Amino acid sequence: MTRLRKPFRLLTAALLNAWLVATGPALAETSQAPETRHGIAMHGDLKYPAGFGHFDYANPDAPKGGTLKQWALGTFDSFNPHIIKGSPADGIGLLYDSLMEKSDDEPFSEYGLLAETVTLPDHRQWVTFKLREEARFSDGEPVTAEDVIFTFDILRTQGSPFYAAYYADIEKIEALDERTVKFSFSAENNRELPLIVGQVGILPKHYWAGRDFQSPSLDIPVGSGPYRIAGFEAGRSVTFERRPDYWGQHLAIKRGRHNFDTIRYDYYRDATVALEAFKAGEYDFRLETSSKEWATGYTGPAFDDGRIQKQELPNGNPTGMQAFIFNTRRDKFADPQVREALAYAFDFEWTNRNIFYDAYTRTHSFFSNSEMAADRLPDEDELKLLEPLRDQVPPEVFTQVYRAPTTDGSGNVRTQLRKGMRLLQQAGWTFSNNRLVNGETGEPFRFEILLVQKEFERVVAPFIRNLERMGVGVDIRIVDVSQYINRLRSFDFDMVVGSFPQSSSPGNEQRDFWHSELANQPGTRNLIGIRNPAVDRLVDKLIAAPDRHSLVVAARALDRVLQWNHYVIPQYHIATWRIAYWNKFGMPGTRPVYDLGLDTWWALDAARNTADSGESTR
Template sequence: MIATRKPFRLLAAAVLNACLFLHSYAAAAGSDTPTPSHGIAMHGDLKYPPDFSHFDYTNPNAPKGGTLKRWSLGTFDSFNPFIIKGTPEDSIGLIYDSLMAKSDDEPFSEYGLLAESVTVPDDRRWVTFSLRPEARFSDGEPVTPEDVVFTFETLRTQGSPFYAAYYAGIEKIEAIDEHTVKFSFGDSDNRELPLIVGQVGILPKHYWEGRDFQSPSLDIPVGSGPYRLATFEAGRSATYELRDDYWGKDLPVNRGRHNFARIRFDYYRDSTVALEAFKAGEYDFRLETSSKEWATGYTGPAFDDGRISKQEVHNGNPTGMQAFIFNTRHAKFADPRVRQALAYAFDFEWTNHNIFYDAYTRTHSYFSNSEMAADKLPDADELKLLEPLRDQVPPEVFSEVYRAPTTDGSGNIRGQLRKGMRLLQQAGWTFRDNKLVNGETGEPFRFEILLVQKEFERVVAPFIRNLERMGVGVDIRIVDVSQYINRLRSFDFDMVVGSFPQSSSPGNEQRDFWGSALADLPGTRNLAGIKNPAVDALVEKLIAAPDRHSLVVAARALDRVLQWNHYVIPQYHIATWRIAYWNKFGMPETRAPYDLGLDTWWTLDAAEQERAR
């Protein structure tokens, strides 16, 4: 599944996951012939039957109209989010439809969007999609199997390196007839491939032929999705309009969604300025990531009189891993003892109380807030995966449950720092003239933390003070969004604050996070530069997991091997979305557990807005 955060704006889809089971309501029990179905699920049965009318978390009678005003941080210079050049506009994905649509109240199930049916055999070695004859691009041209073939061939050969790696299991793509496209996966054991190929926005072949796909462009592209890009001011704003002629507006997967007639995005270079603009009514909705702002910034007349609503909404997804990420390609971070030692300088308990208003929970696992977290010693099923790798993984994998360094919150961490110094000395570093230096060369230990948001400097500053007590020299470099993206793409950093978001059903994206083959490939998300055959082996076990239990076991095994290699210094997480919005929107009574569901909201009329306060 594809996962997205702002530093990785090449990707617009949600993270999909790890293995496949086809459910067809029309199939006879024990039949050897795969039967076309209205959807596919990773594990178990689909929730919704073939004749379902809408998802339970939507209001099929929601009115259409009104404008949703939103904000983005930074700037943009391109409407092509599929390449590693340029800074794409954040929400250009609104113009694209995919073959299938994900259900947000199931761990990983998809239902027909551009495809009216999907057929897959029990061994999951191929899949066919039958396209809807009525599907049209915004210029009126039909969506054809040739467009699907063109999309995948172009992305894998000319797009971001992510696509070539993520869809490497596709052996062949072919148009079977005027409405059917077939993907063949050869001998691949990647059981989620039939699902993840269904999530890609389909490109119009007739539009892109003759254009330079690999160059950033502000030409307005053509898509088959519910919105078209109506107007924009380069780097400053973009406005999308709901298509009156949208071919798929009455499909079950769309009913009750895409209710705003216009969605406008304004870009701000400073998040503090952006918050003040929100309170002044310049835009309508915020998803807050700063605990300080959430605790102190959301005040004023509009909050007092009910014009702005402030809520914390439960998040049913794994929280993933936000962390200080080491670039292990650099010699100073190659030794895991060094990485473990520096973790003792991050005093989460003090930081949480004094800076974060006790808003967060310490992260220990790459799959926190889920059953996939390795928070107990490995059981018999895990040991079956780990024992063959015993000589390739740290011994603690078998004997200890990983916990990130913990303090009493007083700020006195001398004991912690002594533990770190002992590890550094074991790794060949020595304390000389109040500086940590290499015992052989005398070179001082110094590195740079790359940031994109100035507000995060207050979080990093206490960490740096503790590192300096260990003799480590640290510099902070704050750059703009475009430079930050380019430096991440080229791995031009010592340490960054980043995240590895996870879904409820992890899968193919784990290669991009941790795979050895991608460690030196610019534009991938293996930011840490991990080259570890044990990690590679466990990622493949996870991807090939035949059922939910096997997936959970493989995820736990992978989690603990990543933990004990100390590739990152874990930070913190929160299991809610913190949202604020001007009180002029309606929303369904039932919320989806795996998504915030902003695309299911609608605009209230004036009388309804008054009653909502």
């Protein structure tokens, strides 16, 4: 599962159909009549019953009003986040409602938003959504089944390649009547598909008719969500205003949420300047990702007297994998032994101590901070998945638990570098005149690390120094956000620092990350260029997992195969959100487990104004 309305967090039919031949009869014997309900859970039961009042982590009496000002890095030139071109403005998801709304205190459950009810059978080979009669776009037009069909058609044919991959198993979409739409899927027991279909922001067909969907545009779009664009300054700021006529504001899933009258994003080209602007009161809220800034930058009178609050909040989500990412389409990185060798040059322990103020934990798994991490030898259930792939995966998958190279933190890494050098020599590279060269062609080993944030140079520099001691030449290239996005989309890089985010219920997005079908399709998130049938098979198994236990087993098996192919050099993670905000907000006493819950906050000024008017608040 990934959250589609926050643009930047598969399966082959033949393999899955073969598996279904074996399991199909048993499924047919135990299937029950389709059930109509108010929500869907990935596995198990829904937390909230039909007719519930509000999410537990939202205050239903939260006052409306006030402004939330945030920051963004870089620039923007488009209000269309669904295409491969352009840099979309932050916050665009506020414009659109989806068929279903995710609960942030359950691993993966959704409740009806545009859809009043959802009907599906046990095998989940199809799903039907009945739209709410009152659902309206911001121009007053009703949301219909035709809008749903149009949305999926245009996203899969003209949108980012991600959509075609993510929704590859949608076989047919049909309108049963004006407010009822049915999705049919090509594979049984892809339990996630009905949920991820429900996540897509629905686009108005009447608005996009006659418009060029594939070209970036700053035309203000029509949506059905709680906010609309009130104004913008191209590339510098965008302001959203809460719609007083929002059709869904009284739904249980919306009560106590979307409380600010105005949400504004100001853009900064430099992160350091942005932090200083925050301390000067230019905007209200920061989610900090830099350990150095967190340790040294959040000081001053406003912190001392409490005008700015600084907190670390537990994060219940898997942390995913942040790493140095190899582009294996490059010949020099095609050999897993070479990739493994270069990992010995990254001294996390020294970096953490001297640069990060010991703030981070070393990442070893693609599913860190979760039960899905392969942090022990495969058990019996995992071996059932892995044994048929034994001749396609590294032998260490069965005999060792992967751990990224470690040091004592002293900065003395001669032992580690020697291990790396031996691996490089075994792979056909030799040391000549203080340079690593190809033993056959004499070509020097040299590559470029592409960065978008200048601040990351301090992390990369020690890594490069160690690589140079191994005879490897490395260049750093820093580009602006637009160039960076375009180069990633076209796979025009040797190595980048990037991440593969994970949710508590991974699913179809794994195809976009790892599947062979996406390796050479520009715009997908298979940045590594993985073409591995064993990985494909395990992705298929994960997506088709019939229950939570099967999903965990498949994720662990996938994890260890990715680990031992050395597709990345793992970096680090932190299992908390580091936030700072000006002390002018109220928030519920209960926090959601799987999200920060910023959309449940409210402005204290709004609370005071409400109290003065005689209305009750909590």
